[in-house]
Structures are given as structure tokens and as C-alpha cells.
Amino acid sequence: MENKIYAGERLRRLRMARGMTQARLAVMLRLSPSYLNQIERDQRPLPREVLNRLCALLDVAPDYFAESDELRRLGDLREALANPVPGAEPVELAEAHAALRAAPGVAARFLALHRAYRALEEEHRALRARLADDGPAGPASRLPYDEVQDWVQSCLNHFPALDEAAERLFESGGFSAQTLRTDLERHLQVRHGIAVAETLREGPDSGVLWRLDRAAGRLLLAEEVAPESRLFYMAHVVGLLEQEGAIDRMVAGAPLSGADARALARVGLANYYAGALMLPYRRFRAAARELRHDVERMQRRFGASFEQVCHRLSTLQRPGEEGVPFYFLKVDVAGNVSKRSSATRFHFALFGGACPLWNVHQAFAQPGRILVQLARTPDGSTYLCMARMVGGGGGYLSLPREGAVGLGCDIAHAGELVYATGLALDDRQAPVPIGPGCRACERADCRHRAMPPAGHRLDVGTAERGLLPYRIARPGSPGT
Structure with missing residues (x-):
């Protein structure tokens, strides 16, 4: 049976963004105003035939009305x-x-x-x-950081104005992946009078990787900066200099409550522009399809890092030219999530650690190796999950910043990924049962729990004992 789609709030927001009244949209959809009103108030589901007409009329993909959000x-x-x-x-x-x-x-x-x-x-x-x-x-x-993460997620980690501006510069400037370092250095010098120099030698413990000295017309980079990071920092500075107005407008329209959150959002948007300039949308999407999303091959083609390619793959949500909808995250060895976004139904927990059965946590034990996993979430969705440890390097006495990145998509898209090779995609027993984190996970029979699920009574009877010191009480059981 087909799931009913209740998308009233998303439909109302889209209609208002296009400047349409409810009555006008009803006429264009060949519906009565009262029927459309009931759809927008979630009193009726969105019928499939109306969904198709709506997507064609407003030029959006059907996934816009999916229930993932x-x-x-x-x-x-x-x-x-x-x-x-x-x-x-x-x-x-x-x-x-x-x-x-x-x-x-x-x-x-x-x-x-x-x-x-x-x-x-x-x-x-x-x-x-x-x-x-x-x-x-x-x-x-940590509230400002959480605010920005939630806002980025609400935008599906896709910012069209920055994406298109970066792509225009790449194409009109005659940039190429093979000569991007020289292209960016020349652009900063000719357009902004800024020379790039590797003269920042404050030591690895200072934490300073680059510094823009506008008065002197110099961009100083730390000598230990990796080649792909050098490209990213230069592209970030281009974004700061050329997209300041666009970034300010986006931040002004975002639901952010304070100066700290707005400052973090500006940095995040400049980073987004840098990724879009290094990995221009259409070229990158075409390469992803050609190479079946093989991240290592895409690294070599674009001179980018493993993390940069994974993150960029998660942003390909341009209407009419969408890529595979991925989730993306980065965690440290303690399980702290520093980056997260999802264009899928995948749910990240708000608080606490992530599921220990998820392969992103196993990546630290196997550095350099790409781990692949089929995983099923409590809502019955199955994902193809890929993870690898990133970071490291630096001097002998430095404490390298290490993390693991995770990238995944619904199994319906598995055929488009090289990482599905050899997997038993049709075997219902193959996926590992994972969850968003113990506090938010509904699985009653998981033996890997660190804590009970929130919102359930516990049965801690003393007649027997399993691996956990409690059972999750079923509806109608006494509990304690």
C-alpha cells in the first residue's frame, strides 16, 4: 500500500514563496479552494495525481514533498x-x-x-x-552551533545562489581542476590585489592555518597546509571577498537568534562556496555518475580530499539536476558529531552518542580503509553506508585532528554506487539494525544499548537477567 503524503506545511511555504494565493493555486491545480485548504491543513493527504501536477507547475522534484523532514x-x-x-x-x-x-x-x-x-x-x-x-x-x-546545523539541515545543505555563483566563476574564469591552484592565485592577485604566500610560520600548536592581511594585500598560509586544503582556503577567501552581500542576505533571512550563530553561519556559507568552487556542480555531478560515486577516483580527478568529496556529494540538490540524496556526517573518536546533514529520511539524534553498530565508529580501528555496510533504521528504511577515517598528519609532536566521515543513501540508489558491488542487496537478513542513538532508538530487543530508550517504562523484574539489567516494558505491562 502506498504511503499517504501529508505535506501541508511544505505546500503552504512553497505557495507563499512563489507569491500565490490559495485560490489561484487551486484553480491552476484544478481543485476547489476548500479541498486545497484541507490539504494545506493536513486534513487530507496529497493525492499522487495532484502531486505530479504540483511538481510540474512549480518546477520542484517530488522529493520536495517527501516526509524525510x-x-x-x-x-x-x-x-x-x-x-x-x-x-x-x-x-x-x-x-x-x-x-x-x-x-x-x-x-x-x-x-x-x-x-x-x-x-x-x-x-x-x-x-x-x-x-x-x-x-x-x-x-x-553549544546552542549557536546547533542552531546553524539545524538551519543548514532545513535547507537540505544546498544554497543555490552560492552554488551558481561559484560555477559561473569557474566556467567564466577558465578554471580547471588540473590548474586550480594557479587559477585561484591568479584570480586573487588580478581581481583583488592579494598575493598568496606560504610565510605563516607560527608553529603547528598555534592552530592558525591561514591569515588574510588586506592592508598588505597578502594571504598567508601555514607551511604544513595540505594541497587540497590550500585550494579550499583560497576559495574560501574568494567567497568572503565576492559573496559577502549574498551571504549577509542569507544569514539575515535565517532563523538564528544571536550574533554568535550568525557569525558561524557566515563561516559555514563561505565554506560552502569554497566547496562549490573547487567542485563545480555540473562537472562534479557528471563525474559522480560516470565514476559511480567512487570517492577516491573523484579525489584524484578534482584534487580534493576524501572529506571534501563526501561533503560535496551531500549538497547536490539543485532542482531538476539532483544527485543521489545522501546523508553526511563527521565524528571524532569520542563520538562527538561536528558535521551532519541529510537529504534522506535518515535521523540523527539530538543528544548523546550515535549507534555503536554504525560503521562510522568502526573506521577508527581500520585507518585508510573504506568500510561498507547495509543498515536498517527503526522506521524500516535500508541504507547503503560508507565510512572512512580522515585527518592525521602534522609533525611528530603535534596532536593530529582525526575524525571519521560517513556517507550513505537509501538502498533504492545503491545501483548508482560502486560500493554496492558484491553486496546482497535483496537479502532481508543482510542489513545491520542501527538507530539514531540509544535515547532515541525504538528497538526493544537491542543488546548493544548503553541506556534505555526515552519515553518507555522499564521492566526490571528480578526473576531473570539478560545482558541488560532491564527490559523495555510492552504496552499494558506493569513496569516500574
Whole structure:
């Protein structure tokens, strides 16, 4: 049976963005205004034939109305609602889903408040620890960073204005992947009067990799910068100099609450432009198709790093020219997520570590090797997941910054990836059952849990004991 699509909020936002009234759109879709009103209020699903007419009329892909964004927000909402409150009853899945559909704006504000609460809770713990050590106090909130990550996710990690500007410069400037270093150096010198020099020798412990001295007309790069990072930093500076207005407009229109979040967003958008200039959209998408998304071969073709190629693959969401919809993330050895975005239904947990069965965590034990995994999430979706450790290098006495990147897509696209070679894609037993993290995972029978799932009562009966000191109580069981 085909899943019903409830996309009222997304339809309403798209209609308003195109400057259309509900009555006008109803006429164009050959619907009555009352019927369209019911669709926008999620009182009726979006019929397939109406979906097709809508996509053709407004020039969007059917995936725009997919439930991936709603499913992610549903997971976030259930996780937040499950935060321990004395005497509170667990919120059922159907109840949370109904609340999200009926009042998406209220749900978004609730999640923002909950993130603020968690940030203040972390800050309070950190402050108490510093006071106990008799050390200086200071802000410890990670809220601005979370705000920016959520905003990037809401845009599906795709910013058309920057993508198109970078591609225009690459093509009109006669750039090529083989001569990009010289192309960027020449462009900075001719267009902006900035010479690039490897004269920044403050030592690896300083943490400074580049510095733009506008008064002297110099871009200084640290001598230990890798070739692909050198390209990225130069492209980043081009973005800062030439896309300042576009970046400011995007940040001004983003739902960011403070100066710190807006500053982080500007850096993130300049980074996005740098990736788009190094790996121009149409050339990169064509190469991805030709090479079946073989990341190492794409590295060599474009002179980019493994992480740069993976991240760029996750941004190919230009309407009418979409690439494979990927999720992308980067984690450190402690499980901290520094980058995350998804153009799929894949759900990242808001708090706590990720699933230990996910291959991205195993990459640290096998540096240099690409790990491939079929994985199934609790909602029944199956993904082809690829992971590899990145980073390292530096001097003998340096502490290299190491991480692991994960890239994955729905199994429906597996045939387009070289990493599906030899896998039993039709074997229902092959996928590893993973989740978004123990607190948010609904699996009742997982023996790898670090903590119980949020929002469920526990059965800690003493008549027997399994690997875990509790069972997840089924509906109707007494629990404790």
C-alpha cells in the first residue's frame, strides 16, 4: 500500500514563496479552494495525481514533498518530550505525530526551547565543575552551533545562489581542476590585489592555518597546509571577498537568534562556496555518475580530499539536476558529531552518542580503509553506508585532528554506487539494525544499548537477567 503524503506545511511555504494565493493555486491545480485548504491543513493527504501536477507547475522534484523532514522532526520531538520529568507519562508516537502535523510552528518552538534548556543544563554543570576547581567561569553553551546545523539541515545543505555563483566563476574564469591552484592565485592577485604566500610560520600548536592581511594585500598560509586544503582556503577567501552581500542576505533571512550563530553561519556559507568552487556542480555531478560515486577516483580527478568529496556529494540538490540524496556526517573518536546533514529520511539524534553498530565508529580501528555496510533504521528504511577515517598528519609532536566521515543513501540508489558491488542487496537478513542513538532508538530487543530508550517504562523484574539489567516494558505491562 502506498504511503499517504501529508505535506501541508511544505505546500503552504512553497505557495507563499512563489507569491500565490490559495485560490489561484487551486484553480491552476484544478481543485476547489476548500479541498486545497484541507490539504494545506493536513486534513487530507496529497493525492499522487495532484502531486505530479504540483511538481510540474512549480518546477520542484517530488522529493520536495517527501516526509524525510517531517520524520526527522518527529524523532527530535519524541526525544525532547522524553526528557525525564517527574510524574510525566511517556508520549505515544501517534500523539507526537498528530501534534507535529497540527502545529509545526509550535513544535519547532518547543524544540528550540528544549535545546536552550539542554544548553543551559550543560553550562550549569560546567560552571559547577569550574567552581569546584576554583577556576574562571565562562559560557559553555553549544546552542549557536546547533542552531546553524539545524538551519543548514532545513535547507537540505544546498544554497543555490552560492552554488551558481561559484560555477559561473569557474566556467567564466577558465578554471580547471588540473590548474586550480594557479587559477585561484591568479584570480586573487588580478581581481583583488592579494598575493598568496606560504610565510605563516607560527608553529603547528598555534592552530592558525591561514591569515588574510588586506592592508598588505597578502594571504598567508601555514607551511604544513595540505594541497587540497590550500585550494579550499583560497576559495574560501574568494567567497568572503565576492559573496559577502549574498551571504549577509542569507544569514539575515535565517532563523538564528544571536550574533554568535550568525557569525558561524557566515563561516559555514563561505565554506560552502569554497566547496562549490573547487567542485563545480555540473562537472562534479557528471563525474559522480560516470565514476559511480567512487570517492577516491573523484579525489584524484578534482584534487580534493576524501572529506571534501563526501561533503560535496551531500549538497547536490539543485532542482531538476539532483544527485543521489545522501546523508553526511563527521565524528571524532569520542563520538562527538561536528558535521551532519541529510537529504534522506535518515535521523540523527539530538543528544548523546550515535549507534555503536554504525560503521562510522568502526573506521577508527581500520585507518585508510573504506568500510561498507547495509543498515536498517527503526522506521524500516535500508541504507547503503560508507565510512572512512580522515585527518592525521602534522609533525611528530603535534596532536593530529582525526575524525571519521560517513556517507550513505537509501538502498533504492545503491545501483548508482560502486560500493554496492558484491553486496546482497535483496537479502532481508543482510542489513545491520542501527538507530539514531540509544535515547532515541525504538528497538526493544537491542543488546548493544548503553541506556534505555526515552519515553518507555522499564521492566526490571528480578526473576531473570539478560545482558541488560532491564527490559523495555510492552504496552499494558506493569513496569516500574
